[in-house]
Amino acid sequence: PLIEIKDGSLDLTDQSLAPPYQIRTDHVEGSIIRQENRTTVSLAGRIMGGGTSVLNANWQPTGPGGQGNLDIGVGNLDATVLSPYLEALTGRRIISGQMEMHLDYQATDQQFELKNKISVLGFQLDEVFTNPVTPGLPIQPSLDLAVALVRDTNGRIDISIPVPAGRIGEDTPFGGLVGEGFVSLVQSLTDTPFYTLGELNGVPSEHLERIEFMPGEAALPMAAAGNLAILGSALVQRPGLGLRIDGRFDKVVDRQALARKQVRLHVALASSAGPPGREAPGAIDFGDSKVISVLEEFAGKRLSAAKLEALRARHPQQDPAFYEGVFEALVRNEDVSRTKLKALARYRAQAIVDQLKVAGVDPKRLQIGTEIETAHAQARMVLVELEITAL
Secondary structure, eight states, X not given: XXXXXXXXXXXXXXXXXXXOEXXXXXXXXXXXXXXXXXXXXXXXXXXXXXXXXXXXXXXXXXXXXXXXXEEEEEEEEEGGGGHHHHHHHHSOOEEEEEEEEEXXXXXXXXXXXXXXXXXXXXXXXXXXXXXOSSTTOOOXXXXXXXXXXXXXXXXXXXXXXXXXXXXXXXXXXXXXXXXXXXXXXXXXXXXXXXXXXXXXTTOTTSOTTEEEEOTTOOSOOHHHHHHHHHHHXXXXXXXXXXXXXXXXXXXXXXXXXXXXXXXXXHHHHHHOSSOOOSSOOOOOOTTOHHHHHHHHHHHHHHSOHHHHHHHHHHOTTOOHHHHHHHHXXXXXXXXXXXXXXXXXXXXXXXXXXXHHHHTTOOGGGEEEOOOEEEOOTXXXXXXXXXXXXXX
C-alpha cells in the first residue's frame, strides 16, 4: 500500500520526435500510496539538472474508465529543454529563457482535459529557420509577433495553451493536441492583435486598428482620440511592438470636402470688409448682398453659360436657393490637386503619431507609411487602418 522513493530518477524518452528526445528528471523523492479506492502519487525532482518539478496525482477506479487528476508544477526550468518541441512545430529554436509551468490534467471515463499556465522570463528565439518536423503548420512569420504581443515590460510572458478536450486512446497523440493548441494560440494572437491589446485595458471589443476622420479633416475626433489613448497604453505595456500608419485619403468625399472649404474661404475673404480672421468662416448667408455679388462674379468666371442657364431655369426668381445652387456648382467645379489630398493623408498619419506620443509611446516605434487612395462616394467618415509589427 505504500512505496517510498528516495533519490530516484525518471527517464522520459519522447518517441514522437525524430530522433527520439530524452528528458531526464533526477533526485526524485516521494511516495505512491494505494488505498481501497484511490491511488495517490506525490513526487518531486530536478529536471535536466536544473528546474524543479512537483507531481501530484490521484486515481479512482470508479465508473467505466475511472477518474483522476494529475497536477504538475515546474519551476526554474531552462526553456531550451523544450526547444526540440518548438523546432518541430515552427522551425525555430529556443536559445534562452527561464520557465515556470503549472499543468492540471483531468481524466473522467476516458475523457481528458488539460489546463495549463506557463510563464517565461528572458525568452529568446534563434533567428535561423529550419524545416519543421510537423507539416502544415505555417506559423514561422507569425511567431515573433505573437511573442511581442504577450511579452511585458519586464520581459515576462504569461500564456495558457488552449488544448481541446479529447478521448484517451484515440489516434491523435496527446503531444499533437498540445502542438495544435499552441499553433491555434499563435494564430489567434496574430490574427487579432488589436483585440489582444484591447484586453490589456479591459476593452477587447474595441476596433483599435480603425481610426476615423471627418472628410477633409486631419484633426482627430473625440472617439478616435479615446481609442488611441487605449492603444497607446497597451503599446507602452508591450515594448516589443511597433505600429505602421498608412495615411489615407478618399478621392471622392475628401475632394468634395476640401473643395467646399476652399470655396467657402474664397467667398468669405471676397465678401469681408476687413482682413481675414484666423478662424474658419461661419455659415454663408445666401441672402447677403455682398455674398450674392461675390458668387455672381465667381460664377461668371468659373461656370459655363450652360450651367448658369440650368440653375436659372430651376430658380427663375434668383432667390437665396439660386445662390446656394451657384455655391454648390462652384464646389463641384473647384480644382483640388492630388498633392493636397496626399498631404491630407500624411497629416492624418501624423495626427495619430502625435496622439500616441502623448500616450507615452516612443516615436521610434511608430512608422508613417505611404498614402493610400480610396473612393467611397457615400462614406461619412474616412477610415485609416493601423498595422501592428514586431520590432
